[in-house]
Amino acid sequence: MTVRQAVIVCAVVCAGAAACGKKTPPVARPMPPPPPASSPSAPARPPAPPEPVNEPTIVPPEPVRDDAISSASLDDLNKNSPLKPVFFELDSSDLGAPGQKTLDENATLLKRYSTWTVTIEGHCDERGTAEYNLALGERRAIAARAYLVSLGIPADRLRTVSYGKEFPFDPGHDEAAYQKNRRAHFVITAK
């Protein structure tokens, strides 16, 4: 077969095919098979493209944020602690609504900085006796810890200690001082 003959054959075939496309009506194609019985509700979709051959991206559980809190030293953190103290009424270890709100905010921080471990110190004013206040301060610290645990903070991140009335924050002898001294105080011990 010469080159000329091949060109002719090709031209005839092509002309014939074009003539058929114009004149022949579309023929119904067979339906795709029904979806398998195990997923009857799944919509019919074209097959997914093949998986790309890549390694998964590493997502650290605690993203390193270069913010003021995470970069501060423990001492600096505690001097201006983002964890706010909870205050109590006289002779009481009830948290109350304001105390719970404070602890809600502290819990948010403790979830965000999930490596922190914290000592919750219980403190009392001087109107209780030195002896009973050791127990009352412990009650206050335990009440704060129990509430944080109920919000999902692991108990092993929260230590408690009571100082009774040994370490008053305000050495005054009036109600303004007493209010400051009846507290559960948060100290970050590791970050």
Place this chain on the structure above:
Amino acid sequence: MTRELLTGTLALALLAAWPHAQQPPQPPPAAPQQPSEIVTTISGDSSGAPPRLAVPDFIALSADAETAAVAKTIGEVLWDDLNYEREFAFIPRDVYATIPKATSFNDVPFDRWRELNADGLVVGTVQKIATGFHVEMRLYNVRTKQAVYPRQYDGGANARLYAHTISDEIHKSQRGLNGVARSKLTFDSDRDGERMSNTVQTRNIKEIYIADYDGENQKRVTVGRTLNITPRWSPDARSIAYTSYRRGGANIFISNIFVGTLEEVTKGDKVGENWLPAWSPDGSKVAFTSTRDGNPEIYVANRDGSGVRRLTNHPGIDISPTWSPSGTQIAFTSDRSGSPQIYVMDAGGLGLSKKTAESYCDKPTWSPAPFNEIAYASRNGPGYDIKVLDLATGHVRQLTFGEGTNESPAFAPNGRHIAFMSTRSGKSQVFTIASDGKNLKQITRTGNNEKPDWSK
């Protein structure tokens, strides 16, 4: 039955009592060879008034200034020691100058003392020896001029200790009373102004101190650089149990203060806190409060920390244990009724009974026998007062009346005095007071000094 009966045994490290068989080298001519039992005690007149004593300065037999100072100190401290128990009336010291001073036991002007209505006269001599001082003391019956109670001591230069020893022996021999002149106090104090390490807050640490019963010889006995509080003397006065935060949380430690060793009663108890140790009367056990099971309860353990046993079981706060003198009962504070009140249970934890129904009571301290009393702090509104409950009658007497706040009472070993903390002079200071509310005495003056305990 002679003076031999009255020769007590001196349990003193610094003083060596000579056996009474060694008579003074020059017995006074008036002293009988065999004194009868009748003349071995000084008594007052027939009206029943207490005996009137004169206690002039001791006679310095050596010419040096140190001996003179020791002789003067012994006389002054002995007067204070004897006056403390109020068993004797006293010829005031300011009239002693009108009486010629004796230079030995041989020229005591008995007739002049008799003119001042003295029943008894204490005459003593001090002589310097190689090892310190040789002190002789004679308690005379001024009427008979008999030395009814002569004693001799050799010891070091601690003049006050001679006086305390003589006072205790005079009280024992003449009044059948266990004096407290050689007993000691312990308390916690922030006087050194040291700061707690590894803390972000400005916090003064507290350390344990001891002092003589009259506040002299105050000494620090712990170096914890942390919070060391609520000290309690062991019954043998060789050790002090206390609450220490040196491990972070609160634990019970024992310092053997004359040996320099430390014991941990609650060692290894990582869960919960442990406060307020209280020795059993025989010194074998320590009761304390712990939150190891989640709530402040009373526990008892052997001194070495073994055999821990829980005595209370109530969701309220149970704290501040104190033993009865026989060791069969424990008083403590509980707020199970809604406010802190004093309760008594047997030492096994059963037989609970409530003893107070006031607004707020804490720190019970059980008196020694023969008294059967519990002293405690009772809220009076802004602060606390010291009260004493007679367990037999239920009668309560009040010792303080709102002069500052008054807390943390502790009985003297003879039950006739109470040490406590008061803010009446400004900061927290340790005071002692007679158990009838008289004879208030300030013990500490520097820093804050709290939670006293009295050696047994």
